[in-house]
Amino acid sequence: MSGQAAEGQAAGGQAADGQATGRQTADGRTAGGQATGGQTAGGQTAGRQAAGRQAAGGQTAGEATGPGLDGYRREVRAWLAANLDPRDDDAPARLRGGDAANLSPERVAQQRDLQRRIYEGGYAGITWPAEFGGQGLTPAHEEVFAQESRGYVVADLGIAGLTTTRVCGPTILAHGTDEFRRTHIPRMLSGEEIWVQLFSEPGAGSDLAGVSTRATRTDADDWVLNGSKVWTSGAYYADYGLCLARTDPTVPKHRGLTWFGVPLTSDGVTIRPIREINGSSEFCEEFFDDVVVSDANRIGAVGDGWTVARTMMVFERLGGDPDEAPRHAGARELAPDLVALARRVGRQGDPVTRQLIARAHVIDVVKEQLDAYVAAQAESGTANPNLGSYSKLAAGTLNPVRASIGLEIAAAAGVAWHPQDTEASTTALNYLNGRILAIAGGTNEMQRNGISERILGLPREPAHDLDRPFNELRHN
Amino acid sequence: MLPGVTADQRLFAETAERFIRSTCPVSTVRRVAQQEVQLDVGYFTEIGELGWLALFVPEEHGGGSPSGHPVLDAGLIAEQRGRYLQPGGVVGSNVAALAITLGGTGEQRALLDDLAGGKALAAWALGDPVGGWEASAGVEVRRDGAGFVLSGTKGLVQDAHLAGWFLISAAVDGRPALFLLPGDAPGLSVEPLAGLDLTHRYAEVVLRDVAVPASAVVGQIGDGDLGERLLQVATVLTVAEMVGAIGALFAMTLEHARSRAAFGRVIGSFQAVKHQLADLSLAVECSHAIATGALTAVQEQAPDAGELASAAKAFVGDAAIDVSQGCLQLHGGIGYTWEHDLHLYLRRLATDRVVFGDPAWHRERICRLHGL
Ligand SMILES: Cc1cc2nc3c(=O)[nH]c(=O)nc-3n(C[C@H](O)[C@H](O)[C@H](O)COP(=O)(O)OP(=O)(O)OC[C@H]3O[C@@H](n4cnc5c(N)ncnc54)[C@H](O)[C@@H]3O)c2cc1C
Numbered sequence A: 001m002s003g004q005a006a007e008g009q010a011a012g013g014q015a016a017d018g019q020a021t022g023r024q025t026a027d028g029r030t031a032g033g034q035a036t037g038g039q040t041a042g043g044q045t046a047g048r049q050a051a052g053r054q055a056a057g058g059q060t061a062g063e064a065t066g067p068g069l070d071g072y073r074r075e076v077r078a079w080l081a082a083n084l085d086p087r088d089d090d091a092p093a094r095l096r097g098g099d100a101a102n103l104s105p106e107r108v109a110q111q112r113d114l115q116r117r118i119y120e121g122g123y124a125g126i127t128w129p130a131e132f133g134g135q136g137l138t139p140a141h142e143e144v145f146a147q148e149s150r151g152y153v154v155a156d157l158g159i160a161g162l163t164t165t166r167v168c169g170p171t172i173l174a175h176g177t178d179e180f181r182r183t184h185i186p187r188m189l190s191g192e193e194i195w196v197q198l199f200s201e202p203g204a205g206s207d208l209a210g211v212s213t214r215a216t217r218t219d220a221d222d223w224v225l226n227g228s229k230v231w232t233s234g235a236y237y238a239d240y241g242l243c244l245a246r247t248d249p250t251v252p253k254h255r256g257l258t259w260f261g262v263p264l265t266s267d268g269v270t271i272r273p274i275r276e277i278n279g280s281s282e283f284c285e286e287f288f289d290d291v292v293v294s295d296a297n298r299i300g301a302v303g304d305g306w307t308v309a310r311t312m313m314v315f316e317r318l319g320g321d322p323d324e325a326p327r328h329a330g331a332r333e334l335a336p337d338l339v340a341l342a343r344r345v346g347r348q349g350d351p352v353t354r355q356l357i358a359r360a361h362v363i364d365v366v367k368e369q370l371d372a373y374v375a376a377q378a379e380s381g382t383a384n385p386n387l388g389s390y391s392k393l394a395a396g397t398l399n400p401v402r403a404s405i406g407l408e409i410a411a412a413a414g415v416a417w418h419p420q421d422t423e424a425s426t427t428a429l430n431y432l433n434g435r436i437l438a439i440a441g442g443t444n445e446m447q448r449n450g451i452s453e454r455i456l457g458l459p460r461e462p463a464h465d466l467d468r469p470f471n472e473l474r475h476n
Numbered sequence B: 001m002l003p004g005v006t007a008d009q010r011l012f013a014e015t016a017e018r019f020i021r022s023t024c025p026v027s028t029v030r031r032v033a034q035q036e037v038q039l040d041v042g043y044f045t046e047i048g049e050l051g052w053l054a055l056f057v058p059e060e061h062g063g064g065s066p067s068g069h070p071v072l073d074a075g076l077i078a079e080q081r082g083r084y085l086q087p088g089g090v091v092g093s094n095v096a097a098l099a100i101t102l103g104g105t106g107e108q109r110a111l112l113d114d115l116a117g118g119k120a121l122a123a124w125a126l127g128d129p130v131g132g133w134e135a136s137a138g139v140e141v142r143r144d145g146a147g148f149v150l151s152g153t154k155g156l157v158q159d160a161h162l163a164g165w166f167l168i169s170a171a172v173d174g175r176p177a178l179f180l181l182p183g184d185a186p187g188l189s190v191e192p193l194a195g196l197d198l199t200h201r202y203a204e205v206v207l208r209d210v211a212v213p214a215s216a217v218v219g220q221i222g223d224g225d226l227g228e229r230l231l232q233v234a235t236v237l238t239v240a241e242m243v244g245a246i247g248a249l250f251a252m253t254l255e256h257a258r259s260r261a262a263f264g265r266v267i268g269s270f271q272a273v274k275h276q277l278a279d280l281s282l283a284v285e286c287s288h289a290i291a292t293g294a295l296t297a298v299q300e301q302a303p304d305a306g307e308l309a310s311a312a313k314a315f316v317g318d319a320a321i322d323v324s325q326g327c328l329q330l331h332g333g334i335g336y337t338w339e340h341d342l343h344l345y346l347r348r349l350a351t352d353r354v355v356f357g358d359p360a361w362h363r364e365r366i367c368r369l370h371g372l
């Protein structure tokens, strides 16, 4: 995971298609995203290059060019050389799984410092509005920075770094008050505030509008929060949570919701890591016991939470697969993790193994091409905002296939290894992590609902929960 | 349609579609397939006039492409041809024209005017009858003085019965070579095959000690780059035809799901059907995306063009089967009838999947291209 906070606003400020009364259809969920994190090399493809190529419709892309960009590129180069360390390409990727995967407080502090350096250099939030601490430049500028910084060590704030800049930040930019944005957006960009997604609850996941964490008004016109959230990626080292709460249980469920930015250091907040199937404890559960939240921390109007949620879900889907950030500027490699694996088990000449390796490679290529294609359509401005569901569903259906291919190539070596051989354990780890994007950030089924209803225009599911007050519905 | 198409390209594609709908719609393709009517040979001179066969031909021979990006323009035509299951080996004829343009002798180039205008068609005989697509597949070449003698069999040559000329891939002393032979070369015969696809016809091109002068060689013996370029172009144009067919088949199925009622509602309202349609549409979008990327890379002669072309064929080849099967499933009984157009698509797609390399062949090629 490269976690370049500077990559910022993937969705380019597009709000979701307006209706406030979405059903439990396209409900995406958390970008929980780190996909196949353990995959030392996953699809480290030339995705951005391909995006440029498609968008340019026949012009060679390679490097972003355009008026003013050459000068910008020179500035970026000089700044990077003077301020950041070059990256050691042979350094092992950080694995997602096992106890060691969790970020220590020291590491988080280091990464915050590094992010601050990038922010102060003027390279965080490159496309974000200048009045809120961004640079107000174009996606082409951002692309220049991404290309040039590939050879350097940039800040990696882990999964919560991504939820901060890909989901929480853009959602707040779209719906926060000026005051809130002026306070928090610069801190998000500088690494001072790490934000996580407090969406899912024990009783409501896909059915996001079914959350029951309660926010009630105090006499002082602030709010008191009671309830619990779960599966919150990275909460153990985060500062704030973007929290969806129920402010009115007596109206139909989509109408009684409101968003809050909740400081996780507040009295009454308890955070407990949850151990995942891969042995690490990246996601957490949180309990809110009479937590007081200032009304200044409300995001969007009271009762209008579903409008904000719709925006958030578009960002969440476009947030995509963090492991796909290309690590090399050069050519696409042939499934490097699997080629290395095949060599290790001596099967690189076996025709069946070669077919499997190429299958995985085709998966990497088609995901890269689909993302570029969806991005090119989004840039045209007239595209259906739900197209991101295709990228999400592609990752959710193809990542598990790719992970299984590793297991198939490794055979015996994939399921048992010498205790010290961490390299050998990555195949199993990838297998365990293969379905993350099939569930986190909106399950495959929810993407299929969204695609069939909002893109293909098929009839919506019959709903039993739209018109009755929330407190009269069956829920967990 | 490809994102980023220019106004000229859009007009080119729209004109193509209008021509097809008025001249050779699927109902006509079906009648030809059922041998109720012959394909009007005027079809080829008309598409020649429309410029579909001139894209890779230089201007001095009556060629040119609307956008100056012949691979992309040919891709747009291929997509329309796939949508409407158009007959004729347009891919093969275009590739032969490209070969002559890139490597033909002065005498060979004289043929370009006829190829560009659709007055003559050429076919590319590359593969052998059992699925090999290397230049050497199926044919042996013996030197004979200054000339050569070719013997063997090329398989799965698309619409060879319409072709007046054959571009034949072979190997001379282990080095790739291309020969351009007239259909009436002594010892060359076209042996029609029966097959799955009803909209294209396939044949073996049998070479029985065919004596070939040195002047029949296209390009240089041993010029692997030329053969590679032709394979890339043939592959991405076949993929583009498949993408057109896959899109049409999916649209037909979506329409069916919207209108067919069961249990008091349209079947497209059942989640089981909706989810299948969502998965099928993902396959359609992925196919479109990877075809776009591959066409663009081949147009630009990008370093990854060969790899992307093969990845596209491997992906779309598999997707073609999934989409065909899924669409048949969602049609129910009506999809299993001869009268319904669905099987025309299903048959063509399963065949196109193999033409110029099936997915497994392209996957192995990807490994080799990467030095594995
Ligand atoms: C690794 C990981 C990280 C995560 N990170 C975060 C995070 O940072 N923040 C956060 O808020 N959440 C996070 N999540 C939670 C995630 O968003 C939810 O798990 C997800 O939305 C599914 O909700 P659920 O677990 O309650 O499953 P459920 O909603 O109970 O779903 C169970 C099954 O039923 C299916 N289903 C449900 N409704 C329908 C329907 N209408 N039609 C068809 N099928 C349906 C689902 O597709 C699924 O297969 C994370 C999850 C994982 C695995």
Ligand SMILES: Cc1cc2nc3c(=O)[nH]c(=O)nc-3n(C[C@H](O)[C@H](O)[C@H](O)COP(=O)(O)OP(=O)(O)OC[C@H]3O[C@@H](n4cnc5c(N)ncnc54)[C@H](O)[C@@H]3O)c2cc1C
Pocket: B260, B261, B262, B263, B267, B270, B272, B273, B329, B330, B331, B332, B333, B334, B336
């Ligand atoms: C080779 C063959 C032989 C046959 N022989 C006979 C015979 O001898 N006698 C006879 O009476 N019939 C026969 N049939 C007809 C067969 O039983 C029907 O085709 C079948 O029951 C499907 O009905 P349908 O064609 O009307 O499709 P539809 O009912 O219109 O179904 C179309 C699609 O919608 C799906 N669908 C429909 N309802 C639902 C739902 N509620 N939930 C989810 N999905 C749904 C179906 O699964 C299918 O994918 C034959 C069919 C074939 C192909």
